[in-house]
Amino acid sequence: MNIPNAVQFAMAILFSGSLGVSGAANQPLRVATFDINATPPLGNMMAYDPVVRLDAMTLRCRGVVLLGQAEPIVLCAVDWLGIANEAHDEFRARLAKAAGTTPGRVAVHTLHQHDAPTCDFSAERLLKEAKAKHLGRLDGDFCRATLAKAAAAVKASLPLAKPVTHCGWGVAEVKRVASNRRIFGPDGKVRAVRYTTCADPKLRAEPEGVIDPELSMLTFWNGDTPLAVLSYYACHPQSYYRVGIPSPDFPGIARFMRQQTVPTALHVHFNGAGGNIGAGKYNDGSRKNRMELALRLRDGMKRAFDSTKKFAVQPGDLRWSVIPVALPLAKHLDEAKLVADVAKGSVPPVAVPAAERLAYLRRTNAGHKIELAQLAIGDVRVLHMPGELFVEYQLAAKQMRPRLNVAMAAYGDYGTFYIGTERAYSEGGYETEPRSSNVAPVVESVLMHGIRKLLSGE
Numbered sequence: 001m002n003i004p005n006a007v008q009f010a011m012a013i014l015f016s017g018s019l020g021v022s023g024a025a026n027q028p029l030r031v032a033t034f035d036i037n038a039t040p041p042l043g044n045m046m047a048y049d050p051v052v053r054l055d056a057m058t059l060r061c062r063g064v065v066l067l068g069q070a071e072p073i074v075l076c077a078v079d080w081l082g083i084a085n086e087a088h089d090e091f092r093a094r095l096a097k098a099a100g101t102t103p104g105r106v107a108v109h110t111l112h113q114h115d116a117p118t119c120d121f122s123a124e125r126l127l128k129e130a131k132a133k134h135l136g137r138l139d140g141d142f143c144r145a146t147l148a149k150a151a152a153a154v155k156a157s158l159p160l161a162k163p164v165t166h167c168g169w170g171v172a173e174v175k176r177v178a179s180n181r182r183i184f185g186p187d188g189k190v191r192a193v194r195y196t197t198c199a200d201p202k203l204r205a206e207p208e209g210v211i212d213p214e215l216s217m218l219t220f221w222n223g224d225t226p227l228a229v230l231s232y233y234a235c236h237p238q239s240y241y242r243v244g245i246p247s248p249d250f251p252g253i254a255r256f257m258r259q260q261t262v263p264t265a266l267h268v269h270f271n272g273a274g275g276n277i278g279a280g281k282y283n284d285g286s287r288k289n290r291m292e293l294a295l296r297l298r299d300g301m302k303r304a305f306d307s308t309k310k311f312a313v314q315p316g317d318l319r320w321s322v323i324p325v326a327l328p329l330a331k332h333l334d335e336a337k338l339v340a341d342v343a344k345g346s347v348p349p350v351a352v353p354a355a356e357r358l359a360y361l362r363r364t365n366a367g368h369k370i371e372l373a374q375l376a377i378g379d380v381r382v383l384h385m386p387g388e389l390f391v392e393y394q395l396a397a398k399q400m401r402p403r404l405n406v407a408m409a410a411y412g413d414y415g416t417f418y419i420g421t422e423r424a425y426s427e428g429g430y431e432t433e434p435r436s437s438n439v440a441p442v443v444e445s446v447l448m449h450g451i452r453k454l455l456s457g458e
Contacts, residue, residue, distance in 0.1 A: 032161035033266035034153040035062035052244035068315035082414030085122035098154035114241040119143040122359035132345025168219035170308035174300035179281035180209025190429030196238040196278030197285040216407035217304040226265035232407040234272030239290035253294035270409035275388035324369035328440035360415040387416035
Protein backbone atom coordinates (compact mmCIF):
# COMPACT_ATOMS: atom_id res chain seq x y z
CA MET A 1 0.00 0.00 0.00
CA ASN A 2 1.32 3.43 -0.94
CA ILE A 3 1.07 6.03 1.82
CA PRO A 4 1.37 9.71 0.89
CA ASN A 5 4.61 11.32 2.07
CA ALA A 6 2.76 13.80 4.29
CA VAL A 7 0.97 10.95 6.07
CA GLN A 8 4.23 9.04 6.47
CA PHE A 9 5.82 12.12 8.02
CA ALA A 10 2.94 12.60 10.44
CA MET A 11 3.06 8.95 11.46
CA ALA A 12 6.82 9.20 12.05
CA ILE A 13 6.31 12.17 14.35
CA LEU A 14 3.55 10.35 16.22
CA PHE A 15 5.55 7.16 16.77
CA SER A 16 8.78 8.95 17.65
CA GLY A 17 6.89 10.89 20.29
CA SER A 18 5.35 7.72 21.67
CA LEU A 19 8.82 6.44 22.49
CA GLY A 20 9.27 9.26 24.95
CA VAL A 21 5.82 9.41 26.56
CA SER A 22 4.75 6.18 28.14
CA GLY A 23 1.07 6.87 28.38
CA ALA A 24 -0.27 3.41 27.60
CA ALA A 25 -2.06 1.95 30.61
CA ASN A 26 -0.62 -1.52 30.02
CA GLN A 27 2.98 -0.31 29.93
CA PRO A 28 5.06 -1.12 33.02
CA LEU A 29 7.39 1.35 34.63
CA ARG A 30 10.53 1.40 32.49
CA VAL A 31 14.01 2.85 32.75
CA ALA A 32 16.33 3.87 29.93
CA THR A 33 19.99 4.68 30.59
CA PHE A 34 22.43 6.93 28.75
CA ASP A 35 26.14 7.58 29.14
CA ILE A 36 28.57 9.64 27.06
CA ASN A 37 32.16 10.83 27.28
CA ALA A 38 32.22 14.45 28.53
CA THR A 39 36.01 14.90 28.56
CA PRO A 40 37.37 18.09 26.95
CA PRO A 41 40.13 17.73 24.32
CA LEU A 42 43.73 18.85 24.55
CA GLY A 43 44.05 22.62 24.88
CA ASN A 44 40.44 23.13 25.93
CA MET A 45 40.08 25.36 28.98
CA MET A 46 38.67 23.69 32.07
CA ALA A 47 37.47 25.56 35.17
CA TYR A 48 41.00 26.63 36.09
CA ASP A 49 43.53 25.29 33.58
CA PRO A 50 43.77 24.11 29.98
CA VAL A 51 43.93 20.40 29.24
CA VAL A 52 47.56 19.34 28.85
CA ARG A 53 47.05 15.58 28.86
CA LEU A 54 44.23 13.06 28.70
CA ASP A 55 44.16 10.13 31.10
CA ALA A 56 42.54 6.70 31.14
CA MET A 57 39.66 7.91 33.34
CA THR A 58 37.19 10.01 31.38
CA LEU A 59 34.56 12.47 32.52
CA ARG A 60 31.01 11.21 32.02
CA CYS A 61 27.59 12.68 31.38
CA ARG A 62 25.15 9.94 32.32
CA GLY A 63 21.72 9.36 33.68
CA VAL A 64 18.34 7.69 33.44
CA VAL A 65 15.00 8.31 31.78
CA LEU A 66 12.07 7.07 33.85
CA LEU A 67 9.06 6.14 31.77
CA GLY A 68 5.68 5.65 33.43
CA GLN A 69 2.09 6.74 32.92
CA ALA A 70 2.97 10.44 32.89
CA GLU A 71 5.59 12.25 30.86
CA PRO A 72 9.15 10.93 31.18
CA ILE A 73 11.51 12.09 33.93
CA VAL A 74 15.20 12.62 33.11
CA LEU A 75 17.89 12.55 35.81
CA CYS A 76 21.37 13.50 34.62
CA ALA A 77 24.73 13.82 36.41
CA VAL A 78 27.78 15.42 34.75
CA ASP A 79 31.44 15.24 35.81
CA TRP A 80 31.90 19.01 35.49
CA LEU A 81 32.45 21.79 37.99
CA GLY A 82 29.13 23.51 37.28
CA ILE A 83 26.40 24.23 34.71
CA ALA A 84 24.86 27.64 35.28
CA ASN A 85 22.14 30.02 34.16
CA GLU A 86 21.10 29.71 30.49
CA ALA A 87 23.38 26.70 30.05
CA HIS A 88 21.42 24.86 32.74
CA ASP A 89 18.19 25.85 30.98
CA GLU A 90 19.54 24.64 27.65
CA PHE A 91 20.68 21.31 29.04
CA ARG A 92 17.24 20.68 30.49
CA ALA A 93 15.45 21.81 27.34
CA ARG A 94 17.54 19.71 24.96
CA LEU A 95 17.35 16.57 27.10
CA ALA A 96 13.61 17.11 27.55
CA LYS A 97 13.07 17.33 23.81
CA ALA A 98 15.10 14.18 23.26
CA ALA A 99 13.09 12.28 25.87
CA GLY A 100 9.69 13.57 24.75
CA THR A 101 9.01 15.45 27.95
CA THR A 102 9.09 19.00 29.34
CA PRO A 103 12.11 20.81 30.88
CA GLY A 104 10.33 20.89 34.23
CA ARG A 105 10.70 17.10 34.40
CA VAL A 106 14.46 17.14 33.81
CA ALA A 107 17.09 17.43 36.55
CA VAL A 108 20.69 18.19 35.57
CA HIS A 109 23.42 18.18 38.22
CA THR A 110 27.20 18.32 38.26
CA LEU A 111 29.51 16.50 40.65
CA HIS A 112 31.77 19.58 40.95
CA GLN A 113 35.14 18.06 40.08
CA HIS A 114 37.73 20.83 39.61
CA ASP A 115 39.87 19.36 36.83
CA ALA A 116 36.79 19.59 34.64
CA PRO A 117 34.87 22.16 32.57
CA THR A 118 32.36 24.71 33.76
CA CYS A 119 29.50 25.93 31.57
CA ASP A 120 27.55 29.22 31.54
CA PHE A 121 26.08 30.40 28.23
CA SER A 122 24.73 33.60 29.80
CA ALA A 123 28.15 34.71 31.00
CA GLU A 124 29.72 33.63 27.73
CA ARG A 125 27.33 35.89 25.82
CA LEU A 126 28.20 38.85 28.04
CA LEU A 127 31.89 38.40 27.30
CA LYS A 128 31.23 38.14 23.57
CA GLU A 129 29.17 41.34 23.71
CA ALA A 130 32.16 42.98 25.40
CA LYS A 131 34.28 41.75 22.48
CA ALA A 132 36.52 39.76 24.80
CA LYS A 133 39.57 38.30 23.10
CA HIS A 134 39.68 35.38 25.50
CA LEU A 135 36.60 33.59 26.82
CA GLY A 136 38.62 31.36 29.12
CA ARG A 137 36.48 28.76 30.88
CA LEU A 138 33.35 30.38 29.45
CA ASP A 139 34.03 29.27 25.89
CA GLY A 140 30.97 27.09 25.43
CA ASP A 141 31.74 25.32 22.15
CA PHE A 142 32.80 22.05 23.78
CA CYS A 143 29.84 22.19 26.16
CA ARG A 144 27.41 22.58 23.27
CA ALA A 145 28.97 19.66 21.43
CA THR A 146 28.70 17.53 24.56
CA LEU A 147 25.07 18.53 25.04
CA ALA A 148 24.28 17.53 21.46
CA LYS A 149 25.82 14.10 22.11
CA ALA A 150 23.91 13.75 25.38
CA ALA A 151 20.60 14.59 23.69
CA ALA A 152 21.30 12.05 20.95
CA ALA A 153 22.14 9.44 23.60
CA VAL A 154 18.90 10.11 25.47
CA LYS A 155 16.86 9.73 22.31
CA ALA A 156 18.68 6.53 21.33
CA SER A 157 18.12 5.05 24.79
CA LEU A 158 14.33 5.18 24.69
CA PRO A 159 13.65 2.16 22.46
CA LEU A 160 16.01 0.18 24.72
CA ALA A 161 14.15 0.99 27.94
CA LYS A 162 13.70 -2.00 30.22
CA PRO A 163 10.76 -2.88 32.49
CA VAL A 164 11.12 -2.04 36.17
CA THR A 165 9.39 -4.43 38.55
CA HIS A 166 11.01 -3.22 41.77
CA CYS A 167 12.88 -0.30 43.24
CA GLY A 168 15.35 -0.57 46.08
CA TRP A 169 16.64 1.64 48.87
CA GLY A 170 19.91 1.24 50.73
CA VAL A 171 21.93 3.38 53.12
CA ALA A 172 25.47 3.06 54.47
CA GLU A 173 27.84 5.22 56.47
CA VAL A 174 30.90 6.36 54.54
CA LYS A 175 33.88 6.34 56.85
CA ARG A 176 36.90 8.66 56.83
CA VAL A 177 35.98 10.77 53.78
CA ALA A 178 33.82 13.78 54.66
CA SER A 179 34.62 16.57 57.13
CA ASN A 180 33.29 20.08 57.60
CA ARG A 181 35.44 22.75 56.00
CA ARG A 182 34.56 25.52 58.46
CA ILE A 183 36.69 25.50 61.64
CA PHE A 184 35.34 27.78 64.35
CA GLY A 185 37.11 29.78 67.03
CA PRO A 186 35.91 30.42 70.60
CA ASP A 187 34.01 33.51 69.40
CA GLY A 188 31.78 31.43 67.13
CA LYS A 189 33.39 32.81 63.98
CA VAL A 190 35.20 30.81 61.30
CA ARG A 191 38.90 30.98 62.13
CA ALA A 192 40.09 28.70 59.34
CA VAL A 193 38.81 26.84 56.29
CA ARG A 194 39.84 23.19 56.03
CA TYR A 195 39.74 22.88 52.28
CA THR A 196 39.32 19.55 50.52
CA THR A 197 43.10 19.35 50.31
CA CYS A 198 44.51 20.36 53.70
CA ALA A 199 48.26 20.35 54.33
CA ASP A 200 47.98 21.74 57.87
CA PRO A 201 48.13 18.83 60.36
CA LYS A 202 46.51 20.94 63.10
CA LEU A 203 43.45 21.58 60.94
CA ARG A 204 43.30 17.93 59.94
CA ALA A 205 43.32 17.04 63.64
CA GLU A 206 40.14 19.04 64.23
CA PRO A 207 36.90 16.98 64.56
CA GLU A 208 34.91 16.05 61.48
CA GLY A 209 32.29 18.64 62.41
CA VAL A 210 28.77 18.71 61.00
CA ILE A 211 28.47 16.27 58.07
CA ASP A 212 25.99 13.75 56.72
CA PRO A 213 27.94 10.48 56.85
CA GLU A 214 25.25 8.54 54.99
CA LEU A 215 25.40 7.51 51.38
CA SER A 216 21.87 6.89 50.09
CA MET A 217 21.10 4.64 47.13
CA LEU A 218 18.01 4.29 44.95
CA THR A 219 18.03 1.32 42.59
CA PHE A 220 15.81 0.11 39.74
CA TRP A 221 15.37 -3.62 39.10
CA ASN A 222 13.80 -5.99 36.62
CA GLY A 223 13.18 -9.00 38.85
CA ASP A 224 16.57 -9.87 40.31
CA THR A 225 18.53 -7.87 37.72
CA PRO A 226 19.65 -4.35 38.73
CA LEU A 227 19.20 -1.88 35.88
CA ALA A 228 20.26 1.46 37.38
CA VAL A 229 21.98 2.50 40.61
CA LEU A 230 21.61 6.12 41.77
CA SER A 231 23.83 7.09 44.72
CA TYR A 232 23.88 10.31 46.76
CA TYR A 233 26.67 11.53 49.05
CA ALA A 234 27.55 15.05 50.24
CA CYS A 235 31.22 15.96 49.85
CA HIS A 236 33.44 18.14 47.68
CA PRO A 237 35.00 15.64 45.25
CA GLN A 238 38.61 16.86 45.18
CA SER A 239 41.64 14.84 46.22
CA TYR A 240 44.15 16.91 44.23
CA TYR A 241 43.63 19.07 41.18
CA ARG A 242 45.00 21.82 38.91
CA VAL A 243 47.23 19.37 37.08
CA GLY A 244 45.71 19.99 33.63
CA ILE A 245 44.40 16.42 33.36
CA PRO A 246 40.60 15.99 33.29
CA SER A 247 39.57 13.69 36.11
CA PRO A 248 36.31 12.47 37.68
CA ASP A 249 38.37 12.27 40.90
CA PHE A 250 37.59 9.86 43.71
CA PRO A 251 33.77 9.75 43.25
CA GLY A 252 34.24 8.84 39.59
CA ILE A 253 36.76 6.13 40.43
CA ALA A 254 34.44 4.69 43.10
CA ARG A 255 31.56 4.76 40.61
CA PHE A 256 33.74 3.01 37.99
CA MET A 257 34.69 0.21 40.39
CA ARG A 258 31.08 -0.41 41.35
CA GLN A 259 30.11 -0.38 37.66
CA GLN A 260 32.61 -3.19 37.07
CA THR A 261 31.23 -5.16 40.02
CA VAL A 262 27.56 -4.78 39.02
CA PRO A 263 27.80 -4.43 35.23
CA THR A 264 24.11 -4.91 34.40
CA ALA A 265 23.29 -1.53 35.99
CA LEU A 266 24.36 1.97 35.01
CA HIS A 267 25.81 3.65 38.11
CA VAL A 268 24.95 7.35 38.40
CA HIS A 269 26.40 9.30 41.32
CA PHE A 270 25.07 12.64 42.59
CA ASN A 271 26.82 15.07 44.92
CA GLY A 272 24.57 15.97 47.83
CA ALA A 273 24.59 19.22 49.78
CA GLY A 274 28.37 19.30 50.07
CA GLY A 275 29.06 23.02 49.85
CA ASN A 276 30.71 23.19 53.27
CA ILE A 277 31.94 19.60 53.24
CA GLY A 278 35.26 18.27 51.93
CA ALA A 279 37.79 15.51 52.52
CA GLY A 280 40.30 17.84 54.18
CA LYS A 281 40.54 15.99 57.48
CA TYR A 282 41.63 12.86 55.62
CA ASN A 283 43.51 14.38 52.69
CA ASP A 284 46.83 16.23 52.79
CA GLY A 285 46.98 16.31 49.01
CA SER A 286 49.20 13.25 48.61
CA ARG A 287 48.57 11.61 45.25
CA LYS A 288 47.92 8.24 46.90
CA ASN A 289 44.90 9.68 48.70
CA ARG A 290 42.81 9.80 45.55
CA MET A 291 42.61 6.03 45.49
CA GLU A 292 42.27 5.79 49.27
CA LEU A 293 39.23 8.09 49.23
CA ALA A 294 37.82 6.25 46.21
CA LEU A 295 38.10 2.91 48.00
CA ARG A 296 36.34 4.28 51.08
CA LEU A 297 33.53 5.73 48.99
CA ARG A 298 33.30 2.51 46.98
CA ASP A 299 33.00 0.60 50.25
CA GLY A 300 30.07 2.80 51.26
CA MET A 301 28.45 2.24 47.86
CA LYS A 302 28.90 -1.52 48.21
CA ARG A 303 27.41 -1.65 51.69
CA ALA A 304 24.45 0.50 50.63
CA PHE A 305 23.83 -1.81 47.68
CA ASP A 306 24.18 -4.94 49.81
CA SER A 307 21.73 -3.56 52.38
CA THR A 308 19.15 -2.63 49.74
CA LYS A 309 15.54 -3.49 50.47
CA LYS A 310 13.43 -3.93 47.35
CA PHE A 311 9.78 -3.04 46.91
CA ALA A 312 7.40 -3.67 44.02
CA VAL A 313 6.43 -0.66 41.91
CA GLN A 314 3.80 0.27 39.35
CA PRO A 315 3.95 3.15 36.83
CA GLY A 316 1.53 5.19 38.94
CA ASP A 317 3.86 4.97 41.94
CA LEU A 318 6.31 7.36 40.27
CA ARG A 319 5.63 11.04 41.04
CA TRP A 320 7.45 14.27 40.21
CA SER A 321 6.78 17.67 41.75
CA VAL A 322 8.32 21.09 41.16
CA ILE A 323 8.29 24.34 43.12
CA PRO A 324 9.76 27.48 41.49
CA VAL A 325 11.48 29.81 43.97
CA ALA A 326 12.91 33.32 43.66
CA LEU A 327 16.22 33.30 45.49
CA PRO A 328 17.22 36.64 47.07
CA LEU A 329 20.22 38.39 45.53
CA ALA A 330 23.32 39.15 47.55
CA LYS A 331 23.67 42.87 48.31
CA HIS A 332 27.27 42.92 47.14
CA LEU A 333 26.25 42.32 43.50
CA ASP A 334 26.79 45.81 42.06
CA GLU A 335 25.60 45.84 38.44
CA ALA A 336 27.54 48.97 37.43
CA LYS A 337 30.82 47.60 38.76
CA LEU A 338 30.21 44.19 37.21
CA VAL A 339 29.45 45.79 33.83
CA ALA A 340 32.70 47.73 34.06
CA ASP A 341 34.64 44.60 34.93
CA VAL A 342 33.07 42.62 32.09
CA ALA A 343 34.12 45.41 29.74
CA LYS A 344 37.71 44.44 30.59
CA GLY A 345 37.18 41.44 28.38
CA SER A 346 40.88 41.08 27.61
CA VAL A 347 41.58 40.47 31.32
CA PRO A 348 40.01 37.03 31.99
CA PRO A 349 40.80 36.91 35.75
CA VAL A 350 38.60 40.00 36.13
CA ALA A 351 36.09 39.73 33.31
CA VAL A 352 35.22 36.03 33.56
CA PRO A 353 34.03 35.96 37.21
CA ALA A 354 32.34 39.34 36.70
CA ALA A 355 30.42 37.95 33.73
CA GLU A 356 29.29 34.96 35.79
CA ARG A 357 27.99 37.19 38.58
CA LEU A 358 26.41 39.70 36.20
CA ALA A 359 24.65 36.87 34.36
CA TYR A 360 23.05 35.63 37.57
CA LEU A 361 22.18 39.17 38.71
CA ARG A 362 20.40 40.10 35.48
CA ARG A 363 18.70 36.74 35.21
CA THR A 364 17.29 37.06 38.70
CA ASN A 365 16.25 40.68 38.21
CA ALA A 366 14.42 39.61 35.05
CA GLY A 367 12.20 37.40 37.20
CA HIS A 368 13.80 34.03 36.61
CA LYS A 369 12.99 31.44 39.26
CA ILE A 370 14.94 28.32 40.11
CA GLU A 371 12.94 25.11 40.21
CA LEU A 372 13.26 22.83 43.21
CA ALA A 373 12.10 19.33 42.35
CA GLN A 374 11.28 16.05 44.05
CA LEU A 375 11.17 12.49 42.79
CA ALA A 376 8.83 10.32 44.87
CA ILE A 377 8.44 6.57 44.60
CA GLY A 378 7.17 4.45 47.46
CA ASP A 379 8.54 5.98 50.64
CA VAL A 380 11.61 7.35 48.83
CA ARG A 381 11.96 11.09 48.25
CA VAL A 382 14.86 12.56 46.27
CA LEU A 383 15.19 16.35 46.36
CA HIS A 384 16.88 18.16 43.46
CA MET A 385 18.48 21.44 44.52
CA PRO A 386 20.64 24.23 43.06
CA GLY A 387 24.14 25.47 43.81
CA GLU A 388 26.79 24.60 46.37
CA LEU A 389 24.32 23.94 49.13
CA PHE A 390 25.40 23.62 52.77
CA VAL A 391 24.90 20.20 54.35
CA GLU A 392 22.51 21.64 56.95
CA TYR A 393 19.79 21.75 54.27
CA GLN A 394 20.19 18.03 53.61
CA LEU A 395 20.15 17.15 57.30
CA ALA A 396 17.08 19.33 57.87
CA ALA A 397 15.23 17.67 54.99
CA LYS A 398 15.84 14.24 56.49
CA GLN A 399 14.63 15.43 59.90
CA MET A 400 11.43 16.86 58.45
CA ARG A 401 10.16 13.44 57.34
CA PRO A 402 12.04 10.87 59.44
CA ARG A 403 9.70 8.05 58.37
CA LEU A 404 10.54 8.62 54.72
CA ASN A 405 13.77 7.74 52.96
CA VAL A 406 15.11 11.14 51.88
CA ALA A 407 18.10 11.85 49.66
CA MET A 408 19.32 15.07 48.07
CA ALA A 409 21.16 16.00 44.87
CA ALA A 410 22.64 19.51 44.88
CA TYR A 411 24.81 21.33 42.32
CA GLY A 412 21.87 21.87 39.97
CA ASP A 413 21.77 25.40 38.52
CA TYR A 414 25.23 26.66 39.51
CA GLY A 415 24.47 30.35 39.00
CA THR A 416 24.02 30.82 42.75
CA PHE A 417 27.53 29.62 43.64
CA TYR A 418 27.58 28.76 47.38
CA ILE A 419 24.33 28.73 49.33
CA GLY A 420 24.90 28.95 53.07
CA THR A 421 22.52 28.97 55.98
CA GLU A 422 21.39 32.38 57.21
CA ARG A 423 23.63 32.08 60.26
CA ALA A 424 26.65 31.14 58.17
CA TYR A 425 26.75 34.56 56.49
CA SER A 426 27.52 36.20 59.84
CA GLU A 427 30.12 33.61 60.83
CA GLY A 428 32.69 34.42 58.15
CA GLY A 429 34.62 31.89 56.10
CA TYR A 430 35.33 31.48 52.40
CA GLU A 431 31.98 29.99 51.40
CA THR A 432 29.96 33.06 52.37
CA GLU A 433 32.34 35.74 51.12
CA PRO A 434 31.16 38.06 48.32
CA ARG A 435 33.38 36.22 45.81
CA SER A 436 31.77 32.91 46.73
CA SER A 437 28.02 33.40 47.07
CA ASN A 438 25.50 35.24 44.91
CA VAL A 439 22.55 34.93 47.28
CA ALA A 440 21.49 36.80 50.42
CA PRO A 441 21.33 35.23 53.91
CA VAL A 442 17.52 35.06 53.83
CA VAL A 443 17.90 32.39 51.16
CA GLU A 444 17.55 29.86 53.97
CA SER A 445 13.91 30.70 54.65
CA VAL A 446 13.07 30.50 50.93
CA LEU A 447 14.71 27.14 50.40
CA MET A 448 13.48 25.61 53.64
CA HIS A 449 9.93 26.61 52.78
CA GLY A 450 10.32 25.00 49.36
CA ILE A 451 11.81 21.80 50.79
CA ARG A 452 9.08 21.57 53.41
CA LYS A 453 6.39 22.05 50.78
CA LEU A 454 7.85 19.38 48.52
CA LEU A 455 8.21 16.86 51.32
CA SER A 456 4.71 17.52 52.64
CA GLY A 457 3.09 16.70 49.30
CA GLU A 458 1.86 13.22 48.52
